[in-house]
Amino acid sequence: MTQIEEERLQRTAPVPRPLESRPRGDRPTFVIRPAPRWPHLDIRELWHYREVLGTIVWRDIKVRYKQTFLGVVWAILVPAFTATVYVVVFGKFAKFPSGNVAYPSLVVAGVIPMQYFASALSQSSMCLVANLPLVTKVYFPRVLLPLAAVLVPVVDFLVGLPVLITLMGLYGTWPKGVQLVSAPAFLALALVTALGIGFFLSSVNVRYRDVPYIIPVFLQVLPLVSGVMYAVEEVPTKWQWILAVNPMTTVISGWRWAVLGAPEPIWPQAGLGAAVGIALFLIGLTVFRASEPRFADTI
Amino acid sequence: MPVAIEAQELSKLYRLGQMQAAYGTLRDSTSRLAARLAGRADPDEKQEIWALRDVSFNVDEGEVLGIVGRNGAGKSTLLKVLTRITTPTKGRAIIRGRVGSLLEVGTGFNPELTGRENIFLNGSILGMKRREIQGRFNEIVDFSGVGKFIDTPVKRYSSGMYVRLAFSVAAHLEPDILLVDEVLAVGDAEFQQRSLGRMEALSGTGRTVLFVSHNMQAINQLCDRVILLDGGKVVEDGDPSAVVTHYLHSALSSGSQISWPDDASAPGDDLARLLSARVVNEDGEALETADVRRPIGIEIGFRVLREGPPVFAKIKVSDNQGAIAFNAMDVSAHWNDHSVPGRYVATGWIPGNLLNEGRVSVEAGVWTLHGAKLLPHGHRYDAVSFYVYDPGDGDSARGRFVGQLRGVVRPLLDWSVERVD
Numbered sequence: 001m002t003q004i005e006e007e008r009l010q011r012t013a014p015v016p017r018p019l020e021s022r023p024r025g026d027r028p029t030f031v032i033r034p035a036p037r038w039p040h041l042d043i044r045e046l047w048h049y050r051e052v053l054g055t056i057v058w059r060d061i062k063v064r065y066k067q068t069f070l071g072v073v074w075a076i077l078v079p080a081f082t083a084t085v086y087v088v089v090f091g092k093f094a095k096f097p098s099g100n101v102a103y104p105s106l107v108v109a110g111v112i113p114m115q116y117f118a119s120a121l122s123q124s125s126m127c128l129v130a131n132l133p134l135v136t137k138v139y140f141p142r143v144l145l146p147l148a149a150v151l152v153p154v155v156d157f158l159v160g161l162p163v164l165i166t167l168m169g170l171y172g173t174w175p176k177g178v179q180l181v182s183a184p185a186f187l188a189l190a191l192v193t194a195l196g197i198g199f200f201l202s203s204v205n206v207r208y209r210d211v212p213y214i215i216p217v218f219l220q221v222l223p224l225v226s227g228v229m230y231a232v233e234e235v236p237t238k239w240q241w242i243l244a245v246n247p248m249t250t251v252i253s254g255w256r257w258a259v260l261g262a263p264e265p266i267w268p269q270a271g272l273g274a275a276v277g278i279a280l281f282l283i284g285l286t287v288f289r290a291s292e293p294r295f296a297d298t299i
Numbered sequence: 300m301p302v303a304i305e306a307q308e309l310s311k312l313y314r315l316g317q318m319q320a321a322y323g324t325l326r327d328s329t330s331r332l333a334a335r336l337a338g339r340a341d342p343d344e345k346q347e348i349w350a351l352r353d354v355s356f357n358v359d360e361g362e363v364l365g366i367v368g369r370n371g372a373g374k375s376t377l378l379k380v381l382t383r384i385t386t387p388t389k390g391r392a393i394i395r396g397r398v399g400s401l402l403e404v405g406t407g408f409n410p411e412l413t414g415r416e417n418i419f420l421n422g423s424i425l426g427m428k429r430r431e432i433q434g435r436f437n438e439i440v441d442f443s444g445v446g447k448f449i450d451t452p453v454k455r456y457s458s459g460m461y462v463r464l465a466f467s468v469a470a471h472l473e474p475d476i477l478l479v480d481e482v483l484a485v486g487d488a489e490f491q492q493r494s495l496g497r498m499e500a501l502s503g504t505g506r507t508v509l510f511v512s513h514n515m516q517a518i519n520q521l522c523d524r525v526i527l528l529d530g531g532k533v534v535e536d537g538d539p540s541a542v543v544t545h546y547l548h549s550a551l552s553s554g555s556q557i558s559w560p561d562d563a564s565a566p567g568d569d570l571a572r573l574l575s576a577r578v579v580n581e582d583g584e585a586l587e588t589a590d591v592r593r594p595i596g597i598e599i600g601f602r603v604l605r606e607g608p609p610v611f612a613k614i615k616v617s618d619n620q621g622a623i624a625f626n627a628m629d630v631s632a633h634w635n636d637h638s639v640p641g642r643y644v645a646t647g648w649i650p651g652n653l654l655n656e657g658r659v660s661v662e663a664g665v666w667t668l669h670g671a672k673l674l675p676h677g678h679r680y681d682a683v684s685f686y687v688y689d690p691g692d693g694d695s696a697r698g699r700f701v702g703q704l705r706g707v708v709r710p711l712l713d714w715s716v717e718r719v720d
Contacts, residue, residue, distance in 0.1 A: 016473055016497075016504050027475060032309075032383060032392040055423040059409060059416075066411045066452075137406045138424055139383040293386040296379065297313065 039289030045141055052140045056131075056148040061155055075159035083111045083163070090229040099231035101262050102171035105164070109260050110228035110252045112160045117190045117248055118219045119153035124198025125215055128206050128295060135295055142292050143285075146198040150191050157187070168260065176261035186254040193247040193277035199284030203291040206299045227252050233263050244269035247277030301395070303476055303507040304358040304381065308390035311351040311376050311531075350376040352531040353390070360396075361505040363498075365512065365522035365539060367546050373531040374511045378402060378480050381509065396475030396507065399426050403480070405465030410454035414445055414464055417453055421468045435471045443467035470497045476507045492702035495521065499701075515543050516656060520691050520701050540690070544588050547658075547686045555587040555685050562602060567665065567677025571610045571638075575600035576663040576682040579646065591656060591689045591696075591709070598646040601665045601677065603638045608667045610638045610676065612645040615662040616654070617707075624654060624707040628666065628673075652696055652711035655704065660684045 046053075065071040083104070090096045091103040098106045124146040128135055131145055168174060205211040223229065226248035232240060233253070243249045244266075250273025256262035351373045358364045366374050379385045381392060382400040407424040408417050418439055422432040432439075440449055443464040445456070453461055470493070479498065495517055502508050502521065512518055518525060518539060525542040527535040535542045558575035559565035565572040579596040580586045589595045599612040613628035629645050664678020689695050696711040697704055 016501050016506075027396045030383075030394045030398075032380065032387065032394065034388055034390075035386045051429055052423055055420055059412065059420055062416065063409055063411045131407075133403070134407050134424065136384065137403045138400065140424070296385045 035293035039286055039292070041143070041285065041289065042141070046143065049140050049144060053144045053148055053151075056144060057151050060148060060152045064152070072159055075156040076163055079108070079111045079115045079160045080163050082115070083108045086111065086229045096230045097234035099234055099262060101173050101231070101256065101260050102167075105167045105171050105173045105260055106231060106256065106262070107229055108164045108167050109256045109262075110223075110226070112157060112164055113187065113190055113251050113255050114223055114226060114228050114248065115160065116153050116157040116187070117194050117251070118222075119156060120150040120191065120194035121197055121201075122215050122219065123152065124149035124194060125201035125205060125211055127198070128202045128299065129209070132299055135299055142295060143199075143288065146195055146202055146288070149198060150195045154187075154191075164259070173260045175259050179258050179261075181258075183255060183258040186251045186258060189247055189254075189274055189277050190251045192281045193251075196277070196279075196281030196284035199281075199288035203288045203295075206291070206295050222246075222248060225249070231256075231262065233266075240266070240269060241272075244272045245276055247273045247280070249273055250277070300359040300361070302357050302393075303360045303362070303395055304356075304509065305393040306354055306356050306381070306390070307392065309351050309354040309377070309380055309387045309392055310349060310389040311373075311380060311385070312388040313348050313350050349531045351380065351387070354528075354531070354533055355390075356526055356533060356536060358507055358509060360507055361502075362524060363502045363508045363510060363522045365510050365518040365525040366528060367512070367515070367518060367525060367543065368528035372528040374528055375402075375480060376531075377528070378478055378509070378511055382478050394476065397426075398476045398478065399472045399474030400478040401425070401469050401472065401480065402478075404462060404469055408453060408461070408465060411452055413452055414440075414443075414449040414456070417464070418468055421465065422471075425469065425472050426474065427472065439467045439471050442470060466494065470494075473501070474506070476509070477501060478509045480511050481513065492700070495701050514703070515547065516689060516691070516701065516703075519543055519688070543688075547588060547688075555683055556585050557679070557682050558600070562604075565602075565677060566679055567601075569604055570607045570667070571604060571665045571676040572602050573599070573663065573665050573677035573679060573682075574602055574642070576661070576679070578661070578683050578685045586685065588686045588688055590651075591654070591687050592651045592694065594651050595649045595654075595685065595687075596646045597649065597661055597663065597683070598644060599663050599665070600642070600644050602642045603640050605640055606637050608637065608669070609633070610665050610667055612647065613664055613666045613673070613678075614647055616649070617660045617662070618655065619658040619660075622707050624659075653708055654687050655706055655709040656687050656689050658684055658686050 065074070068074065070077070086107045087104050091098070091107065096103070101109075123130075127145040127149040128142065134140075134145075135142065201211050201215070225243060225246055227235075227243065231253075232243060232249055235243065250265065250270045253262070253265045254270060257264055354373070354377060356364075366377065368374050376385075378400070379402075380387050381394070382398065382402065384402075405421065407421055409420060412420060418436065419429070419432055422439075423429065440446065443460075443466075445460050445464050448456065448460065453464070456464070477498075491514075498508060498510065498521055508521075510518070510521060522539045524537065525535075525539045526533055527542050527546050535545055556575070556577040558577075559573075562572055562574070565574050567573055575598075577585055577598040577600075578587070578589070579598050580589070581594060581596070583596075583598075586595075597614050599614070601610070601612065603610050611629040613626065615626045616624040618624060627647055629647065660681045661683050662678060662680045663682040665676045666678070667674045667676065689697060691697075691701070693699050696709045
């Protein structure tokens with residue numbers, strides 16, 4: 001290094017700010033201990049790291065459509081294409097029952113939440129491995145990664161909504177009054193369920209990279225048993241109860257009731273779906289928190 | 300002095316299978332389970348390793364603590380435990396103050412995002428609040444020197460620009476306690492120099508710094524205290540120069556002296572044998588670490604067994620990487636034309652301010668001149684070695700520069716400077 005370079009360095013080296021003269025009591029004190037036997041969720045810590053959550057969500061949204069030609073238009077094209085195929089194959093050829101709603105609206109109202117669920121599930125399941133450099137080099141509550149992964153596809157969901165609104169206009173199926181306000185609750189159930197399974201599968205994926213093979217199979221079968229291309233209430237009752245174990249059945253029938261004015265869900269069935277979703281969330285969270293201390297060692 | 304970090308018997312157990320196989324598939328686990336059920340021992344099962352074993356120490360507020368040790372001694376594991384990336388198996392540590400860690404430069408950088416976006420991303424991940432980053436944004440850009448490329452995706456940056464931007468964000472991290480891993484090992488001399496300068500400046504403001512490095516120069520220069528780890532345990536804790544010296548001794552393969560018990564086992568032939576070699580200081584005392592500014596003697600003991608051609612001592616001096624610094628032989632005329640039987644000691648003096656810092660290996664031997672060729676009689680590769688260090692008082696060839704000066708030799712030249720304009 002030449003003398004000139006060295007002088008330049010000395011000139012530009014940043015002068016650190018003096019240490020804030022805070023009273024000693026204000027310094028946060030943290031105790032590092034072995035992993036606790038019983039996992040728990042530290043809500044205060046999550047709140048402290050809320051900006052990191054925002055940063056990860058923001059990064060993923062930014063990166064998602066960078067260097068794509070059509071960009072965010074894909075968020076409309078993908079569900080529109082899937083719905084078109086369903087309408088032609090199941091509506092026209094197979095003549096699936098659609099209840100009191102026009103078949104295309106019925107299908108789109110099923111495809112959009114299902115699309116959200118599929119993205120949320122696959123991204124949250126891969127989140128730890130996809131963020132390997134972060135997991136091994138810096139600390140933050142790992143819960144933020146699956147959480148960010150289920151928040152990012154909400155953007156696609158919102159962008160896809162105009163497709164549904166257009167169809168609602170075309171077929172004149174408008175929401176019937178106040179039940180519309182319950183729509184976000186059904187989306188929340190999809191989020192919670194995806195997050196629960198994502199918690200579980202992402203922890204498993206740290207150790208066993210079999211997860212990427214399982215997810216596509218699961219996601220291919222799921223629309224068939226969630227009522228995406230048919231109205232659940234047209235199915236014989238005993239089968240309805242079996243379908244109701246699947247939280248996505250509740251999400252889709254509830255969503256159709258809220259925004260399309262489709263028949264009211266059978267509440268005990270909806271309750272079962274919601275209970276399964278919440279149970280999956282709690283189990284997933286427990287497994288995730290229990291294996292979290294070993295992530296950096298095993299990944 | 301209040302204590303910033305209090306580590307109490309920290310221990311970390313790894314299963315070797317866990318460390319080696321980065322991941323397994325379910326099949327591996329099922330076959331392992333099958334082996335266990337069949338009563339066979341799972342080969343991975345028993346291989347456990349304590350990466351840290353009862354590590355205890357305190358770091359006072361404002362202290363700069365260095366951690367040295369060979370690869371695998373537990374340095375990085377210790378940092379990972381203190382930064383909460385992994386949990387200890389036993390023990391605990393109390394940390395008082397906001398912690399910032401720098402285990403890698405550019406953690407979380409995304410190649411698709413622009414320089415500007417990556418500053419916010421990286422800063423936030425390293426623990427800066429959005430407001431802080433906004434407040435220092437211009438400083439960060441200025442310091443990085445990427446200026447007009449700030450809105451270009453970093454995947455189009457040269458590797459130099461990338462590292463400069465990444466370091467620039469890290470350099471503006473100002474927590475109460477900073478934990479730094481071997482970041483000085485990356486980047487060019489300029490980058491290393493900046494990192495060192497930055498850490499010196501940080502410690503000057505009363506912040507606590509924990510610093511892992513293989514760069515003994517940097518450790519000597521920056522730290523108030525040094526801990527030596529070996530096999531996951533603290534083997535020494537104290538004054539930097541003492542601990543560093545001790546560490547370097549233990550790390551050298553050959554010692555600073557070698558001798559053979561009798562003529563028969565000593566390398567050589569019927570004319571001459573090499574009996575011993577030693578690294579000495581001006582007082583004739585054996586030394587393992589040599590001050591770069593002082594002369595270093597290589598003392599060679601040999602025996603001439605019969606009358607013959609003149610026998611002389613020769614050394615070949617190489618650096619750590621095996622690059623030859625020089626060959627030197629005794630050209631004084633002890634004997635007119637022939638050697639006289641007897642035991643001799645020859646000492647060659649390497650002047651001060653000649654060799655560069657680091658490990659130096661010496662090949663020692665006794666030779667004769669055979670026509671135009673050198674003929675070896677008894678010699679030994681890597682017979683002795685020593686470590687050259689610079690105490691950093693500013694009167695050596697490095698002056699006030701603290702980074703790496705490359706080269707096998709590092710002479711202190713006479714400079715003449717004239718004003719010509």
